[in-house]
Amino acid sequence: MSFSYDPKTKKGRIRLVIADTNEDNRYFDDDEIEAFLAMEDGEWKLAAARALETMASSETIILKVVTSQDTQTNGPQVAADLRKAAQQLRKDYEEEGGFAIVEQANDMFSARELVWKDMMRRAK
Numbered sequence: 473m474s475f476s477y478d479p480k481t482k483k484g485r486i487r488l489v490i491a492d493t494n495e496d497n498r499y500f501d502d503d504e505i506e507a508f509l510a511m512e513d514g515e516w517k518l519a520a521a522r523a524l525e526t527m528a529s530s531e532t533i534i535l536k537v538v539t540s541q542d543t544q545t546n547g548p549q550v551a552a553d554l555r556k557a558a559q560q561l562r563k564d565y566e567e568e569g570g571f572a573i574v575e576q577a578n579d580m581f582s583a584r585e586l587v588w589k590d591m592m593r594r595a596k
Contacts, residue, residue: 474502482509482516489520489561490527499527517565521558528554 475495478484483505486492492499500508500523508526512518528551577583 476502482514482519485516486520486523489517490523492523499523515565517561521561521565524554524558524561528552528558 475498476483477487477493477495479488483502486505486508487500490499505519505523508519508522509516512522531547531551531554575586575589577586
């Protein structure tokens, strides 16, 4: 059961985002974080979202709404908050997009070539 935390790495960023940075009170081991990364093809934001969803499931199963003396725990609310955070991470990932290739025509010949290539792409 190993634990490492370096925010410069993907594993460390996941731990930072899901607030799993304390070795003595950790939620996931390194192997589990690596598994989340593998499930999400190395995309750390998606892996963090998966980890938050896993935490939410666990909170729902373990904690109910419990009141003891002056303290109250609300497992379903905690789970809902974790799922909302996971949803926001997935949205952030989707909005990042990546990059797009833009073709540019600098003269009449390259403009003609762009039209030709566009016709070929649409013919498929």
